[in-house]
Amino acid sequence: MEKNPxxxxxxxxxxxxxxxxxxxxxxxxxxxxxxxxxKFLISSSITxxxxxxxxxLGPRGCGKTAVLELVLRDLLVEYPxxxxxxxxxxxxxxxxxxxxxxxxxxxxxxxxxxxxxQMAAFEFNFFSFLLDxxxxxxxxxxxxxxxxxxxxxxxxxxxxxxxxxxxFVISMLRECGLAHKTIVIVLDEFxxxxxxxxxxxxxxxxxxxxxxSQAVVxxxxxxxxxxxxxxxxxxxxxxxxKLLFCPPSKDELERLLEFLLSLPVNSSxxxxxxxxxxxELRKILADKKFKDTMNTLLSSDSTVDQIMRxxxxxxxxxxxxxxxxxxxxxxxxVVRLNRQPKLEYLKDCSVLELYILVCMKRLEVKEQxxxxxxxxxxxxxxxxDSFQTPDYYARNVCLRALEHLIQCxxxxxxDNKGYNQSNEFRPVKLLISPYELQLGLKENQSCxxx
Amino acid sequence: MGNEEIPQSSRRTTRSLVSADNCSEKPRxxxxxxxxxxxxxxxxxxxxxxxxxxDDLISSFPGRTTQITxxxxxxxxxxxxxLPLFIYGGTSTGKTSIILxxxxxxxxxxxxxxxxxxxxxRILFESILNQLAFHKRxxxxxxxxxxxxxxxxxxxxxxxxxxxxxxxxxxxxxxKLSSKRRSTDDLGNMIYLIFDDFELVRxxxxxxxxxxxxxxxxxxxxxxxxxxxxxxxxxxxxxxxNSGHFEPVPLYFPGYTEKDLRQIFMLKREKPELNSCFLEVxxxxxxxxxxxxxxxxxxxxxxxxxxSNFSWETKQKREDAKRxxxxxxxxxxxxxxxxxxxxxxLDVEAKTNVVKGKASAKKxxxxxxxxxxxxxxxxxxxxxxAFLASRNPATLDASFFDSTGGQSNGRKKRKCSEKSTEQxxxxxxxxxxxxxxxxxxxxxxxxxxxxxxxxxxxxxxxxLEGSTRxxxxxxxxxxxxxxxxxxxxxxxxxxxx
Numbered sequence: 001m002e003k004n005p006x007x008x009x010x011x012x013x014x015x016x017x018x019x020x021x022x023x024x025x026x027x028x029x030x031x032x033x034x035x036x037x038x039k040f041l042i043s044s045s046i047t048x049x050x051x052x053x054x055x056x057l058g059p060r061g062c063g064k065t066a067v068l069e070l071v072l073r074d075l076l077v078e079y080p081x082x083x084x085x086x087x088x089x090x091x092x093x094x095x096x097x098x099x100x101x102x103x104x105x106x107x108x109x110x111x112x113x114x115x116x117x118q119m120a121a122f123e124f125n126f127f128s129f130l131l132d133x134x135x136x137x138x139x140x141x142x143x144x145x146x147x148x149x150x151x152x153x154x155x156x157x158x159x160x161x162x163x164x165x166x167x168f169v170i171s172m173l174r175e176c177g178l179a180h181k182t183i184v185i186v187l188d189e190f191x192x193x194x195x196x197x198x199x200x201x202x203x204x205x206x207x208x209x210x211x212x213s214q215a216v217v218x219x220x221x222x223x224x225x226x227x228x229x230x231x232x233x234x235x236x237x238x239x240x241x242k243l244l245f246c247p248p249s250k251d252e253l254e255r256l257l258e259f260l261l262s263l264p265v266n267s268s269x270x271x272x273x274x275x276x277x278x279x280e281l282r283k284i285l286a287d288k289k290f291k292d293t294m295n296t297l298l299s300s301d302s303t304v305d306q307i308m309r310x311x312x313x314x315x316x317x318x319x320x321x322x323x324x325x326x327x328x329x330x331x332x333x334v335v336r337l338n339r340q341p342k343l344e345y346l347k348d349c350s351v352l353e354l355y356i357l358v359c360m361k362r363l364e365v366k367e368q369x370x371x372x373x374x375x376x377x378x379x380x381x382x383x384x385d386s387f388q389t390p391d392y393y394a395r396n397v398c399l400r401a402l403e404h405l406i407q408c409x410x411x412x413x414x415d416n417k418g419y420n421q422s423n424e425f426r427p428v429k430l431l432i433s434p435y436e437l438q439l440g441l442k443e444n445q446s447c448x449x450x
Numbered sequence: 451m452g453n454e455e456i457p458q459s460s461r462r463t464t465r466s467l468v469s470a471d472n473c474s475e476k477p478r479x480x481x482x483x484x485x486x487x488x489x490x491x492x493x494x495x496x497x498x499x500x501x502x503x504x505d506d507l508i509s510s511f512p513g514r515t516t517q518i519t520x521x522x523x524x525x526x527x528x529x530x531x532x533l534p535l536f537i538y539g540g541t542s543t544g545k546t547s548i549i550l551x552x553x554x555x556x557x558x559x560x561x562x563x564x565x566x567x568x569x570x571x572r573i574l575f576e577s578i579l580n581q582l583a584f585h586k587r588x589x590x591x592x593x594x595x596x597x598x599x600x601x602x603x604x605x606x607x608x609x610x611x612x613x614x615x616x617x618x619x620x621x622x623x624x625x626k627l628s629s630k631r632r633s634t635d636d637l638g639n640m641i642y643l644i645f646d647d648f649e650l651v652r653x654x655x656x657x658x659x660x661x662x663x664x665x666x667x668x669x670x671x672x673x674x675x676x677x678x679x680x681x682x683x684x685x686x687x688x689x690x691x692n693s694g695h696f697e698p699v700p701l702y703f704p705g706y707t708e709k710d711l712r713q714i715f716m717l718k719r720e721k722p723e724l725n726s727c728f729l730e731v732x733x734x735x736x737x738x739x740x741x742x743x744x745x746x747x748x749x750x751x752x753x754x755x756x757x758s759n760f761s762w763e764t765k766q767k768r769e770d771a772k773r774x775x776x777x778x779x780x781x782x783x784x785x786x787x788x789x790x791x792x793x794x795x796l797d798v799e800a801k802t803n804v805v806k807g808k809a810s811a812k813k814x815x816x817x818x819x820x821x822x823x824x825x826x827x828x829x830x831x832x833x834x835x836a837f838l839a840s841r842n843p844a845t846l847d848a849s850f851f852d853s854t855g856g857q858s859n860g861r862k863k864r865k866c867s868e869k870s871t872e873q874x875x876x877x878x879x880x881x882x883x884x885x886x887x888x889x890x891x892x893x894x895x896x897x898x899x900x901x902x903x904x905x906x907x908x909x910x911x912x913x914l915e916g917s918t919r920x921x922x923x924x925x926x927x928x929x930x931x932x933x934x935x936x937x938x939x940x941x942x943x944x945x946x947x
Binding site: 017018020060065089192306317336337341345347407 | 520523524526527529530531532533538540541601602603606659662663666669670674683684685686687688695696697699700701702704705
């Protein structure tokens with residue numbers, strides 16, 4: 001079975017769009033980009049053997065992590081033996097002891113295998129970790145005055161106190177400093193580390209105050225006020241350096257779109273196909289309709305992640321027979337990304353469910369601030385009596401309909417208190433605005449009355 | 451019905467089949483059985499090797515053509531990476547069955563875990579790890595998981611390790627195959643993780659780290675060979691946390707339209723004309739199929755009746771027969787409309803009816819649900835007393851149960867109507883909102899005493915004074931039913947507003 005060129009091109013484009021670094025590696029390297037600023041910062045603290053810290057702030061999906069990873073990749077090539085990276089994620093390691101353990105382990109690995117592994121590999125698995133320790137040059141440990149056994153015990157003993165662990169981290173940091181190795185500590189989801197007592201951050205930053213250590217702390221957060229969350233003692237130990245990441249500008253985007261979507265000329269793909277594909281692509285990108293589509297997308301969300309999702313969706317609907325992108329692909333992708341889930345669910349509601357929603361809305365209009373199924377039923381009966389609607393359903397059927405509405409989150413219970421009460425007595429509230437309800441009623445085909 | 455239901459029923463069971471594989475693995479395979487990567491494919495899990503064509507796939511899901519093509523487009527050709535996909539839609543819109551069937555068609559490896567059967571992070575994590583490590587919990591290993599994994603941080607490492615090792619096997623396989631000749635056996639070197647019933651994750655932890663963690667899993671793993679699919683009953687906009695998270699690509703499965711439903715029930719050979727009136731109440735296939743079943747039997751009744759002669763030879767006669775069948779059915783439609791939920795809502799009903807919380811009547815309530823009123827007479831009286839105590843105002847007890855009984859009832863009512871209507875309305879509103887009231891044990895026993903004085907004397911309740919209050923959440927119908935079984939005139943003692 002021969003692969004056809006369209007399929008091969010599709011795989012190539014999809015892998016390009018799924019790679020989180022793709023967008024940023026294409027950005028030009030001028031001196032005022034975040035990339036070059038960050039790179040300068042880290043490389044200078046490596047060469048000058050000093051401590052440093054920086055916060056990378058910006059909304060989600062603007063490439064904070066991606067840019068950092070690109071920087072670190074470059075630096076690991078430039079200074080192969082002088083740098084080691086420790087990554088902590090707030091979602092995973094915000095628990096103090098857990099994070100310290102991770103840090104201890106990776107510090108040990110750095111020491112043991114500076115020649116074996118450039119990047120501190122995260123071998124949390126105890127057995128592979130043991131092997132690493134075995135490989136350790138015992139001399140370094142003797143110089144530290146700690147036996148291998150005690151280290152292993154310390155790390156995996158759950159009872160090892162926080163203080164013990166902190167002490168150990170400090171001594172390890174000093175060791176690394178003496179060996180002229182810079183440790184880059186990346187704290188992803190920085191704001192989560194700032195919850196609670198911040199002991200971890202404090203002990204880490206305090207350890208960095210000593211002259212002998214050599215470390216760069218990089219905090220990544222989507223909260224712009226991340227540094228305001230810190231206690232005073234922590235904040236004063238952190239440099240006030242911040243890098244702000246913004247969604248890409250329109251000009252930047254336009255330049256990059258072509259790079260992102262065009263096929264490489266010197267590849268295994270047939271030459272004629274590549275030329276044809278790229279020609280069509282340029283035609284689409286210049287089209288006014290395409291620009292309108294882009295505008296509707298960017299007006300709601302212009303982060304890099306959203307753009308990549310958009311491009312991925314457009315590419316994945318490519319017609320496999322021709323293997324050429326068309327403007328229709330892009331239009332459909334925008335529709336799929338800009339959805340209105342509440343309206344979609346409203347459209348699927350049955351007539352009885354709509355009745356109940358309308359009843360609830362009427363109760364809200366009457367400024368009745370708290371109502372439950374029984375009051376809704378009263379209203380339903382009132383509507384039924386005044387409008388002489390032909391169908392009137394039994395109470396338990398209506399209760400079932402209400403439960404369905406709760407299931408699709410168009411309606412919810414007011415509080416979680418009434419667990420010991422049956423559903424018909426718990427107060428409920430509407431989760432959609434009257435406007436949305438009106439739109440939904442208009443769009444619902446099975447609705448008999450407006 | 452019988453065998454006519456097969457196409458539908460085989461699909462409906464897929465969910466339970468696959469999840470049964472995950473959680474309560476049966477030791478059906480011998481010990482010598484060596485698990486391979488082929489276990490990740492649908493067909494080898496369930497033991498059918500039938501090849502499924504795209505046409506079969508689409509025709510077995512009427513009204514879902516666009517969704518199937520969209521999912522297929524998103525999954526892409528063999529060996530192409532994908533962004534995480536988030537499929538949402540109401541109950542019984544075919545999310546799970548379509549995804550599983552698509553993977554059966556594509557023959558690609560996947561790991562399925564449902565957040566219903568894996569009801570805590572630990573169980574979910576361990577279930578995924580077990581599947582990736584070809585580990586089956588059995589008697590020999592004491593039903594232990596392959597690794598103990600409680601925290602997301604441990605899971606992130608373990609799952610990466612496990613995925614890498616599986617991917618290595620897959621890569622080795624496809625390399626071997628491509629060196630000879632590409633065959634249909636090629637599994638590709640992607641593996642997919644499917645999380646079903648994802649909306650339940652929202653309730654797992656208050657600090658809400660698991661949810662952003664699972665959404666961000668794709669980025670955290672950094673493995674382009676791993677595809678992640680979430681299935682959820684609720685739309686993505688209700689997942690928002692205050693710090694946001696990595697967003698997957700949304701895909702909506704809309705409810706079936708009337709036309710689609712007609713096709714679905716035609717697959718089951720049921721009568722399509724019925725649909726429209728039921729659609730006003732619900733659009734859920736599972737509920738409808740329950741509702742249609744007795745109707746269909748009714749519809750076929752005349753056919754089985756030897757007395758009536760139906761002939762299907764000519765077209766005109768067929769029309770005629772149809773009309774006769776339908777007219778036979780019509781009177782049954784209306785009543786069944788209001789009984790639509792008899793079976794499917796049984797669990798919900800049971801939940802609401804069981805007397806919960808403070809009442810000692812809790813056990814009574816539950817028992818009486820299961821046994822269908824097979825309880826002793828005094829227990830029944832106690833239940834009725836509880837019901838009355840919680841529905842009637844305490845001040846009216848004396849007037850209801852005094853020597854004149856029913857006669858005094860009318861007098862009381864007149865008094866009530868003399869009150870200003872506004873005040874009455876207010877009280878009524880309050881009652882609607884409040885639900886059943888609470889009552890102390892003495893009152894329950896007092897009423898019980900009044901109902902059936904021979905069983906319990908009042909003195910026994912004295913030491914309980916000042917203790918917790920009780921309430922009955924027994925529905926009125928139930929109370930009336932019980933009362934009828936005892937020939938107790940409950941309506942005379944119930945305070946009506």
